[in-house]
Amino acid sequence: MVKISKRIAQVAESPTLATSAKVKELKAQGHDIISLTVGEPDFETPKQIRDAAIEAISQNKVNHYTPAAGILPLRQAIVDYYQKYEGLDYQINQVIVTEGAKNALYSLFQVLLDEGDEVMILAPYWVSYTEQVKLAGGVNVIIEAEMENQFKVTVDELEKHRTDKTVAIVLNSPNNPTGSIYSKEELTAIGNWAVEHDIVIVADEIYAKLCYNGNEAVSIASLSEEIKKQTIIINGVSKTYAMTGWRIGYALGNKEVIGKMIDLANHSTSNPAGPSQYAALAALEGEQDFVEKMRQTYEKRLSHFFPLLESIPGFRVLKPQGAFYVFAHVKEAAEQTGYQSVSDFSLAMIEEAKVAVVSGDGFGFPDYVRISYTQDEETLTEAVNRIKAFIEKKTKE
Numbered sequence: 001m002v003k004i005s006k007r008i009a010q011v012a013e014s015p016t017l018a019t020s021a022k023v024k025e026l027k028a029q030g031h032d033i034i035s036l037t038v039g040e041p042d043f044e045t046p047k048q049i050r051d052a053a054i055e056a057i058s059q060n061k062v063n064h065y066t067p068a069a070g071i072l073p074l075r076q077a078i079v080d081y082y083q084k085y086e087g088l089d090y091q092i093n094q095v096i097v098t099e100g101a102k103n104a105l106y107s108l109f110q111v112l113l114d115e116g117d118e119v120m121i122l123a124p125y126w127v128s129y130t131e132q133v134k135l136a137g138g139v140n141v142i143i144e145a146e147m148e149n150q151f152k153v154t155v156d157e158l159e160k161h162r163t164d165k166t167v168a169i170v171l172n173s174p175n176n177p178t179g180s181i182y183s184k185e186e187l188t189a190i191g192n193w194a195v196e197h198d199i200v201i202v203a204d205e206i207y208a209k210l211c212y213n214g215n216e217a218v219s220i221a222s223l224s225e226e227i228k229k230q231t232i233i234i235n236g237v238s239k240t241y242a243m244t245g246w247r248i249g250y251a252l253g254n255k256e257v258i259g260k261m262i263d264l265a266n267h268s269t270s271n272p273a274g275p276s277q278y279a280a281l282a283a284l285e286g287e288q289d290f291v292e293k294m295r296q297t298y299e300k301r302l303s304h305f306f307p308l309l310e311s312i313p314g315f316r317v318l319k320p321q322g323a324f325y326v327f328a329h330v331k332e333a334a335e336q337t338g339y340q341s342v343s344d345f346s347l348a349m350i351e352e353a354k355v356a357v358v359s360g361d362g363f364g365f366p367d368y369v370r371i372s373y374t375q376d377e378e379t380l381t382e383a384v385n386r387i388k389a390f391i392e393k394k395t396k397e
């Protein structure tokens with residue numbers, strides 16, 4: 001038997017794993033499955049971005065290690081981006097480029113947390129936060145945000161969970177999996193509370209450019225100088241420029257924290273892949289039309305898809321304001337079709353309705369499923385038709 005460390009043994013399997021294994025198995029058997037599970041845009045990375053990577057390779061710019069924190073022009077482009085869109089001023093030494101936002105978060109928790117330190121995680125939450133906090137020796141303090149409250153929490157609720165071990169709070173707006181966006185007023189209240197109690201705000205802004213229905217995502221760091229000092233911004237190019245495979249993210253904030261993240265990178269990753277850094281540079285510096293075009297496409301799909309989801313018996317949904325997911329309460333649908341749990345119901349949906357969604361367990365809300373709408377409208381309509389037919393058939397059985 002190979003010995004596995006206790007530290008890694010406590011990490012949960014990815015909740016999408018069981019689903020994707022099932023989808024793969026059925027697809028291999030020739031079944032036509034509609035997969036609404038993915039957390040990435042269905043667009044191609046724009047050509048000018050791909051070309052920038054090719055050019056960097058052709059010009060021999062990427063044959064050697066880059067600085068651990070990323071190439072200087074990319075760090076400068078990140079500074080300029082936050083100055084342009086959020087009016088925020090950062091110095092170069094307050095920025096690190098990482099292997100996706102996921103690695104920025106991983107490394108940030110390693111830098112911030114000692115054994116037993118508490119991190120407030122607002123549920124439903126993105127699946128990796130809790131596992132990364134555990135890997136850093138931290139303790140997750142889960143605070144549930146209900147659909148009735150637009151999946152958002154108030155300062156009063158946060159205060160109830162604060163202890164002298166609270167080190168950080170993770171804020172993800174727009175949110176994966178709910179699509180909820182915190183308003184300026186809500187963020188100001190949370191920001192001031194965090195400043196008062198010296199709690200680090202980990203602001204995951206990865207979906208900031210994907211907002212709908214006239215909504216905007218404000219960076220919490222832009223709300224006051226004190227809040228900015230308390231905040232580490234996490235972002236990346238994955239979702240905004242359809243670049244999930246390129247693995248470029250970044251963190252911005254307190255220079256000591258960023259400096260320690262750079263030390264960690266020096267001993268763990270050395271640097272994010274060179275060609276990807278040049279591609280990300282082209283993404284941030286180039287034409288931004290693509291971003292708006294993609295945003296409009298998702299907004300249109302959501303307008304089409306949301307009423308269809310609302311019409312499914314036993315599904316309760318709240319219209320998302322951003323990202324590209326709908327988080328649906330499907331407990332009634334599971335019960336009326338004879339399933340003990342929503343996870344059994346979602347597995348049966350893959351097998352029988354041939355539609356895959358992600359069960360809510362991994363997001364901290366087991367009565368829900370996460371449905372991605374990164375598919376064309378025709379496919380989304382077909383998915384809903386299949387789900388309805390499945391529920392109707394099972395209800396009669």
Ligand SMILES: Cc1ncc(COP(=O)(O)O)c(C=O)c1O
Nearest residue numbers: 039100101102126176236238249
């Ligand atoms: C909320 C959230 N944060 C961070 C990430 C990580 O993105 P990446 O590592 O591709 O930059 C994701 C990806 O799904 C996400 O949904």
